[in-house]
Amino acid sequence: MQTSLVARRFASTASKSHHKVLIVGGGTAGIGAAQQILGLLRSSGKPYTPGDIAIVDAAEWHHYQPGWTLVGSGLKRKHELRRPLQSLIPTSYVTHHAERLQSFNPEANSVQTESGKELTYDALVVAPGLKVKFEAIEGLPKALADPGSGVSSIYSYDTCDKTWADIDALRNGKAVFTQPAGVIKCAGAPQKIMWMAWDRWRRTGRGDNIQVDFVTGMPTMFSVPK
Numbered sequence: 001m002q003t004s005l006v007a008r009r010f011a012s013t014a015s016k017s018h019h020k021v022l023i024v025g026g027g028t029a030g031i032g033a034a035q036q037i038l039g040l041l042r043s044s045g046k047p048y049t050p051g052d053i054a055i056v057d058a059a060e061w062h063h064y065q066p067g068w069t070l071v072g073s074g075l076k077r078k079h080e081l082r083r084p085l086q087s088l089i090p091t092s093y094v095t096h097h098a099e100r101l102q103s104f105n106p107e108a109n110s111v112q113t114e115s116g117k118e119l120t121y122d123a124l125v126v127a128p129g130l131k132v133k134f135e136a137i138e139g140l141p142k143a144l145a146d147p148g149s150g151v152s153s154i155y156s157y158d159t160c161d162k163t164w165a166d167i168d169a170l171r172n173g174k175a176v177f178t179q180p181a182g183v184i185k186c187a188g189a190p191q192k193i194m195w196m197a198w199d200r201w202r203r204t205g206r207g208d209n210i211q212v213d214f215v216t217g218m219p220t221m222f223s224v225p226k
Contacts, residue, residue, distance in 0.1 A: 057098070147162070
């Protein structure tokens, strides 16, 4: 009876794509986790088979998003801060499922991709990141797409260079930088771009002609006491 049970379990697992560790998300967190786990497996001396670790992510590009602040301040070009995702995954050791995830089934230790593929795992790491929903603010996508609107954001590959265009073009008036309430990527970034813009205006003789306002939805300017 025990032999039969083991055989059925093996057959069930073999018919799916099974991994010891399945990582959802191929961003910095997901790739970093894969590298750390791979290092732990190697140093432990335990048997390791290529494909024991897998990453699920359909993205074509991996973006170094902290660098978008540098793009917004004119110090970097955005194309310098992205790489093909496939090139950053050590695929000789880590399997890459280039698919979108459809659903989780924790009771069965499995996930399903949009193509219907079922992936099973012994351990799951969930690191899909955050999606910025500009469309949740009425009129914002249209303003971001308008070169003359004066509205820009460092929170998108498509708009971070527009931020620099707006900063560089402003000669006088008011510059408003905003930080929403709640969880956002790199909570210090709204201030960083503000200070870098102010430095640019100061160095180019515009500091006295531009009023800089920082509008935050948070209860304090910084999240920790001085």
